[in-house]
Amino acid sequence: MKQLEVTIMGQSYILGCPEGGERALLEAVGNVDQEMCAIxxxxxxxxxxxxxxxxxxxxxxxxxxxxxxxxxxxAASNVDLDALVTRIDEALGHDGQLL
Incomplete structure (x- = not known):
């Protein structure tokens, strides 16, 4: 298993990756980093x-x-992040409120 060093929201991580899976892993890391930075x-x-x-x-x-x-x-989809946060907060109630 190959190891890749990646950065998510400014923090470095070493991740294991099967041979040939580098592109998919880097794409996933990019998506996670983009979402975390946007939040x-x-x-x-x-x-x-x-x-x-x-x-x-x-x-x-x-x-x-x-x-x-x-x-x-x-297929591609756009999600309203604020609406999602509101839905999560409603589901969690006051004890687990994220905001």
């Missing part, structure tokens, strides 16, 4: 772990909501 830059959430949870939920939501095309590939 951080919006200024609503400061804690890195909360940013990571929101980014993970956002990416999972986008994946789940994408309609599948005839060849099984997911």
């Amino acid at each position: 951080r830059d919006a200024g609503k959430v400061r804690a890195r772990e909360r940013i990571a949870v929101l980014a993970a939920l956002n990416l999972a939501y986008v994946q789940a909501e994408r309609p599948m095309s005839a060849n099984g590939a997911a």
